[in-house]
Amino acid sequence: MSAPRLPKLASTSEPWGPPSEVPTSLRFNNVPYAPYSKGDKLGKAADWAFDAGKDGKDQKRQQYGRGFRDPYHAYGSNFTSFFTNEEDEGITSFSVVDSAAKAAPKNAGGRGGSQHTILKSRRGGAGAAGGRGGSFQSQRGHHQGQGRGGQGGGRGQGFKRPGWRDYDKPQKVRDASVNITEGWSLIQSIGFNEFQKLSFDVRQGESIDSYGSVHYYNNKTLDKPSVNAKLEPLDRIVYNISTSDDPVIQELSAKDAGTVFATDSIISLLMCVTKTVNPWDIIITKKNGKVYLDKREGGPLDLVSVDENAADAPADATDSKDTLNNATALAYEATYINQNFNANAVIESSETYDFGKPNPFYSEEDQKQSEPLLAHGYDYKKFNLANNVEEEPINLVIRTEIDAAQKNLNGSVSLVTVKALNEYGGSTGALEWKNRFVNARGAIVAAEMKNNLCKISRWTVQSILAGANLMKIGFVSRVNPKDNTQHTIIGVIGQEPAQLSNQINLNLNNGWGIVKSVVNICSELDEGKYVLLRDPNNPAVKLYKVPSNAFEE
Structure with a gap:
């Protein structure tokens, strides 16, 4: 066997390094190579098991996985398929038939043939009357099909994991709470971050003055x-008087008791602005x-x-065909429930807790009407927003409200605010509070804190x-999920405001x-007049200068 001959190297005048001109015989002309990355380990010289169709599907399936990196990304070549083993059409279509x-x-x-039917019924199949997750009412599934493997609600047929493909849902486009006209000029935009x-x-x-009276909580x-x-x-x-129309605030403004005037509803909205999702507006x-x-x-x-x-919040009235459970209809229903629950939660008798002065909004004309007044207490407070005591005070005057009073065992009186959360059935139409409130109260409260974080805050x-x-x-809760006029009080929880603020990380x-x-x-x-509104589709607020006659009918 003759020894192999090495190619003749070109002579060079410099002893170090390759020559300046590489011979044609040593150049890698038209030689394909597999793509690689500097972080890859050296593997096969040729991948004979590569399947373009199968591996392409696996590549798409794994592209959203953690730490994904395209194994076939070409860093310097696109000859990946050159090293693959291409099979003839006749070979791929050939199969052995038994x-x-x-x-x-x-x-x-x-007995042996019916074993499959027995196991199917135990796993909650269609014919199981008392199986696990079948069509019966149990503690784990309060309505048909909520069990494990039941009809349309378990791990069997029709199961859908919550949040599945939420990233692929189209983003909801909202409209602003008020129409922005040509006469408005943008002053400033501030992001939530x-x-x-x-x-x-x-x-x-500091309390300036108190008005009204409240009944005792039942x-x-x-x-x-x-x-x-x-x-x-x-x-x-029920009175819902705005800041400028409040006669007490007008009197305090004339006495220079403050620099900025607002109600507790507006101040609470500003303090929880980063938790808001729905559009709103404030007139300045x-x-x-x-x-x-x-x-x-008539605003929000x-x-x-x-x-x-909520992750699946109610749709707007303009985007939903459901006239019962759209966002606007539910807002009117919740307002109706809160006002009536406030009246149902107190003992309306001659015994009241007085705040010193009569209700400033209850005029003589209102007293002539047949409907009685929903008792409220109003406390006007002043907060100094200056950086320190030595600076000129920036007094913010806020009208706060109290809904009821409660007698304690030691003879003292506690001031109480009364609110209400309502259940309408959601997208499924299932009313669960009535059956779960006693045993699963914590889960219900946690879900409401998540879905109504801004409102509770x-x-x-x-x-x-x-x-x-x-x-x-x-x-x-509703008595019937299809009727928004009949409601039932399921239960009430009481808590100190400071403790609740810690629970919701306020x-x-x-x-x-x-x-x-x-x-x-x-x-x-x-x-002049300005409008501060929330951007309907971005986490930001915008300040507009508006004409002086805006919003005047």
Whole structure:
């Protein structure tokens, strides 16, 4: 055997390194190579098991996996298929068929043959009347098909994991709470990420004056593990007066008692602005050096939202054909429930808790009407937003509200705010509170804190601003999921506002920082009318300058 001959190397004058010109015989001309990355390990010289169709599907299937990196990404070549073993069409279509007759299984119609049916019924098949997850009512599935492997709701047929392909859902496009016209000019836009960085420690508020009276809370009837009482619709006069129309605030403004005036509903919205999802708007009026924060008549602040923070929130009225469970219809229903639950939760008798002065909104004309007044207490408080005591005070005057009072065993009286959460059945139409409230109260409360985080946070802020000792939150459900006029009080929970704020991770210093930043922006504005609104599709708020006659009918 002759020794192999090595190619002749070109001579070079320099002893180090390759020659400046490489001979043609040593060049890798038209030689394919597999793509590689510097981080890859050296593997096969040729991949004979590569299947373009199968591996292409696996590649798409794994592309959303953790730590995914395209194994066939070409860094310097696109000749991946050059090294694959291509089979002829005749070979791929060839298969061996077993023509031998198969023996029938023993006891096909006897005990052995019915074993499959028995196992199927035990796993909750269609014919199981008492199997696991079958069509019967149990603790784990309160309606048909919620069990494990049941019809349409378990791990068997029709199962769908919650949140499946949520990333692929089209983003909901919302409209602003108010139409932006040509006469409006944008002053400033602030993102939620900027609000989350703010913090300010406010000193204890000072009570200026108190008005109205409240009834005592009916704790003997409502403070039970399960109430199951009908929510009686009661006709009462309810006031929701805006800031500028409040006669007490007008009097305090004339006395220069404050620089900025607002209600607890508006301040709680600003303090919880980063938790809001639905669009809203606040009218800002600067006149004679004073700032007034008002709600718009018929706007979002007049209604109570429902499932605002839920993953599958109710659709808007313009985007939904469901006239019963769209966002607007549910907001009116929740407002109706809160007003009636407030009237149902107190003992309307001659014994009341007075705040010193009569209700400032209950005029002589209202007293002539047949409907009685829904008792409320109003406490006007002043908060200094200056950085320190030495600076000129920036007094924020807020009208806070109290709904009821409660007598304690030691003879003292606790101030109470009364609110209500409502169940409408959601997308499935199932009403579960009535059967689960006693044994699964914690799960129900946790779900409501998640789906209505903004609403509960605002209620907590309002209770803290008013100095309430207790919060009573009722759980009200529909009698029939298709009827939004008949409701049942399932139960009531009571908690101190400070404890509830810790449970929902409510940062009051951050909320006061947001309020102070808005006040600082308003103090630098020229006199006139402005609108602060939430961007309907982006986490930001925008400040517009509007004509002086805007929103005036």
